[in-house]
Amino acid sequence: xxxxxxxxxxxxxxxxxxxxxxxxxxxxxxxxxxxxxxxxxxxxxxxxxxxxxxxxxxxxxxxxxxxxxxxxxxxxxxxxxxxxxxxxxxxxxxxxxxxxxxxxxxxxxxxxxxxxxxxxxxxxxxxxxxxxxxxxxxxxxxxxxxxxxxxxxxxxxxxxxxxxxxxxxxxxxxxxxxxxxxxxxxxxxxxxxxxxxxxxxxxxxxxxxxxxxxxxxxxxxxxxxxxxxxxxxxxxxxxxxxxxxxxxxxxxxxxxxxxxxxxxxxxx
Amino acid sequence: xxxxxxxxxxxxxxxxxxxxxxxxxxxxxxxxxxxxxxxxxxxxxxxxxxxxxxxxxxxxxxxxxxxxxxxxxxxxxxxxxxxxxxxxxxxxxxxxxxxxxxxxxxxxxxxxxxx
Numbered sequence: 001x002x003x004x005x006x007x008x009x010x011x012x013x014x015x016x017x018x019x020x021x022x023x024x025x026x027x028x029x030x031x032x033x034x035x036x037x038x039x040x041x042x043x044x045x046x047x048x049x050x051x052x053x054x055x056x057x058x059x060x061x062x063x064x065x066x067x068x069x070x071x072x073x074x075x076x077x078x079x080x081x082x083x084x085x086x087x088x089x090x091x092x093x094x095x096x097x098x099x100x101x102x103x104x105x106x107x108x109x110x111x112x113x114x115x116x117x118x119x120x121x122x123x124x125x126x127x128x129x130x131x132x133x134x135x136x137x138x139x140x141x142x143x144x145x146x147x148x149x150x151x152x153x154x155x156x157x158x159x160x161x162x163x164x165x166x167x168x169x170x171x172x173x174x175x176x177x178x179x180x181x182x183x184x185x186x187x188x189x190x191x192x193x194x195x196x197x198x199x200x201x202x203x204x205x206x207x208x209x210x211x212x213x214x215x216x217x218x219x220x221x222x223x224x225x226x227x228x229x230x231x232x233x234x235x236x237x238x239x240x241x242x243x244x245x246x247x248x249x250x251x252x253x254x255x256x257x258x259x260x261x262x263x264x265x266x267x268x
Numbered sequence: 269x270x271x272x273x274x275x276x277x278x279x280x281x282x283x284x285x286x287x288x289x290x291x292x293x294x295x296x297x298x299x300x301x302x303x304x305x306x307x308x309x310x311x312x313x314x315x316x317x318x319x320x321x322x323x324x325x326x327x328x329x330x331x332x333x334x335x336x337x338x339x340x341x342x343x344x345x346x347x348x349x350x351x352x353x354x355x356x357x358x359x360x361x362x363x364x365x366x367x368x369x370x371x372x373x374x375x376x377x378x379x380x381x382x383x
Contacts, residue, residue, distance in 0.1 A: 006380075007274060007288040014380030015288040016274065020295035045299050045373055048329070081332040082373070093332075107296055122276065135276040141291040147325045147379060150346065185328050185342060253360055256344040258325055260294065 011145065016133050018124040023047055023105035024112060024137035025267050031077075033098035039091045040102075043110035045084075047140065048092050049103045049181035049262050050077045054222040058165075058230070074165075076219025076230050080186045095217060095232070103181050103267050105140045108132055143180060143261040146173050151229060153187040153218055153255040169229045171259070177222025179264045185257035187218040187231075227259065294325055294377040301331070302343055302358050303371040312358040314376065315350070323347075323381045324354040328372040341370045349383055 007016040014020070026046070029038040040046070056075035077096040084090055092102055109130045115123050118136025125131050133139065154167045196210040219230040273289035297319070302312060316324060326345040345358045360370055 008380070009289050009291060009293075011292070012381045013292050014295060014378070015286075015291050015293045017295055017380070020297075020378065022293060022295060045329075045375060047327075047375070079329070081330045083331055122274070135286060139286055139293070141286065141293050143292075145292060145381075147292075147294065147377075148323065183327060185344075186330060187342070253341055254344070255342055256346050258327055258345075258347070260325070260327075 015141075016124065018132055019126050021107045021109050021130075021132050023140035024108050024116075024134065025140065026104040026106050026111065028101045028103045028267060029092075031094050031096040031098070031100045031102065033096055033100075035080075035093065035095050037091050037093040038102055039085065039089050040104050041089050042104060042106040043088060044107050046082065046090055046092075047105040047183060048079055048082055049105075049183045049260070050079045050094055050096070050220075051100045051103070051181045051264060052077050052177065052220050052222050052227075053097055053100070054178045054180075055224070056221065058221070058228075074219055074221075074230055074232055076221040076228070076232065078186045078218045078220055079183075080217065095219065101181070101264075103262065103264070108134055108137065108139075112137060138267055140262070141266065143263045144174050147258055147260045149173070149259045151184055151227075151257040151259055153185065153229060153257060155254045165230065167231045170223075171227045171229070173225055173227055173259075173261065175261075176225050177227060177261075180222060181262050181264055181267075182220060182227070183258075183260040184220060185218075185255055187216065187255050292379070294379055297324065297376040297378050299376065300374045301371070302328070302374050303331075314356045314358075314374075316354040316356075316376070319354050319378060320352040321383055322354065323379050323383055324356070325377040325379060326356045327375045327377070328358070329375065331371055331373055343370055343372050345372075345374055352383060 005018055006014055009015045026042055029040055053075040058075060059073050075097055077100050079094050081093045082090055109132060112134055113131060115131055116134045116136030122135040123131060124133040196212045198207050199210045200207050217232050219232050221228045273287055275284055276286040278285055324347060326347050328343060328345045330342050341360055343358050343360055345356055348355050358374060
């Protein structure tokens, strides 16, 4: 007979459940800025949070045609992929400024099957003996109830004379976003070629239409208690060969995402 | 300490590592790789009758590296409640037929909060 099965917090959330896996803090990994990757160990699929810049000035009112760099100088971070390397490690790729971090959490049962080793300690195991909670770990806990918020990452129709902040959105969260990390999806990265004008090939004297191909992405940043979702262009292929390329029409794709936020100071 | 809390301190007694009364936690429920080279007119629906009455969370994470990201799409996942049963729907919003790649890792989590 087990007395303790489940503990509920003041808002009705389960905070300890001996029958369900919690997540423990594996560590933080520095991003060097730009498009960069880090590799970390984790058994099973990791939860990856990324730190976001806070109250940084945003120059992002350029037009798409003038935006050739990965971020257009806009402050922001986004996790764009987590790839399984197949040997107990994962490689996460992000777009960020320098000095941002990925914070990684793994399932307790898979990453600490025998516990953290810290004593004295509180451990909870399920009926089958699987470890689900270990007070010697920094267990995942959120900065508030933002997981219940749905973010809408609008489709990005690349009218190339539009300002790049046209599709920005802002979401109010119930706390200040200073020194926070978030989990949220990136926007699908779909390029759409645009007609850059007629050019002449000087070798042949032939005229041809030059196409540019910008690839759009998402950036997240904090401003006070507002989470900002921005558009950026991660690359711009200036002489794109359109032959055989599928046509992404004017109605591209909207991506929906949940949000979760953690306090960086709890995960040093 | 009026509340029925389990409070875990660090060894030095300077930091509360865990407080069962104030902290909000997500628990693992399950995860699914979602992959389709042709995502036309396809929706994937996951239903959780065993979690009836509770709120769940769903995250989609892209499985790509940067070099493979050209012209991919990340499926969306949305959470809804059919009666009291939590439901996760995975989809592309306009059901395009011409996207070469649409994939993701879906992670379902439970907050335990009442709907």
